Amino acid sequence: MADTPDIEEFDAAPDEDLASRVAAIDEQDAAQRAEALRSGLEDYDLEEEDLSLLRAHGFEDEDEVDEGAPPVLAIVGRPNVGKSTLVNRILGRREAVVEDVPGVTRDRVSYSAFWGGRKITLVDTGGWDIDVNGMASRIADQAEIAIDLADAVLFVVDSTTGPTATDEHVVRMLRRSKKPVILVANKVDDERGELQAAELWSLGLGEPHPVSAMHGRGVADLLDVALETLPEVSAIDQKREEGGPRRVALVGRPNVGKSSLLNKLVGSERVLVSDLAGTTRDPVDELVELGGRQWRFVDTAGIRKRAKQSTGADFYAALRTQTAIERAEVALVLLESNARLSEQDVRIIKTVTEAGKALVIVFNKWDLMDEDRRWQLEREIEQDLAHVSWAPRVNLSAMTGWHTDRIVRAMTTSLESWDTRISTGRLNAFLGELVAANPHPLRGGKQPRILFGTQASNRPPRFVLFTTGFLDPGYRRYIARRLRETFGFEGTPIEISMRIREKRKRK
Structure with missing residues (x-):
């Protein structure tokens, strides 16, 4: 395992009764305190996005139904046609990596964008390299994943070269997807370029x-067309149907027992199991009834390497596994209890947390453990998994079925935390008590203050803090730890972001 870099933590004074103090504040008092803090924000320069957030998650709206996820617009095309440049133009900043070399973007990357008063999610794609064997049928696999997760597609073509064989491969895939497609002729700088762009009608x-x-040039008009095409709320990246089966991804390195566990839960040989690593290539969906309710499990290919370092079938298997994680609500990460934790194990867990999914860590093959290995495993967990100490652990044997019944309780706990929303009043009462006991250290003679906090969303819980200055990463981690101690959040990542605002200058 690679050494973990030293990270400075906030040295907080002991405050063991924080949770009880917050719990003792009644809802009405908490709401009044938060209302006073919210009023104080009027003295600060707020952006329109701030006001929208406060309106959407203020006191009067906390019981309203979630408005849904913004529509998803995938940007696809062969290498070096300008997809990332278009993303940067839409965002108004240099966010996506741009280089005059094909294939710079290898993974799908999502960005939030605003146009015409609406929020949309852009997905930049790349990595469309024909492999050395000329297997052109694989060329659109990554795009197909992005398209499957999108409400509409911008298909970018280089107008200076005209349609190519690669473009025609992608066109066939786009037609199969039945998704709305907007054809973009890029690199049109003048009227002559517009004549070249007219050749793209031939793509059909x-x-x-x-x-x-x-x-x-022309990007504003393109975005107007995109907004007319996109739905108001994403039909793909939507919240689960109440009462419907929760979506579970089974992920881990090859041969850790994912297929064996799924077969044990299903009660039949649903998935091919072999001692040969890498038997599973594509995700396999299965409805399973556990604990009196249905769950939709997805067994995925084992992740051998980083997707961008893999080649051929492994590369696309890793991308499909990434898709399974993104489509899931909770991930069961299987680890081998009888083998040392690897860097790849830690990377897989990081993939789940960065995707914002609920997490359960499953140590399989517990029947192969001995006392020496058990002691070593505890040391490895303390060293390598300390950053996810909040995740439930289940020790089991997929082969014998021992303790597989504990999975439901762990998944339920993680999903309940993932779904949790704290009222604005209760959150600000917590912040007030926390800061009073342990204020942020002075930095350069100034002390940043937390003006107001709100939970912007759940699934996973995301918190936004309005502050007068930058909060040190160590202090933000301290806030996250105390949030967990006070409100639970077992089994879910939580995100804390800042909006640093200056006091409005009086005229």
């Missing part, structure tokens, strides 16, 4: 929309 995807991602 309708009108090509000429743009210059580099210079911004």
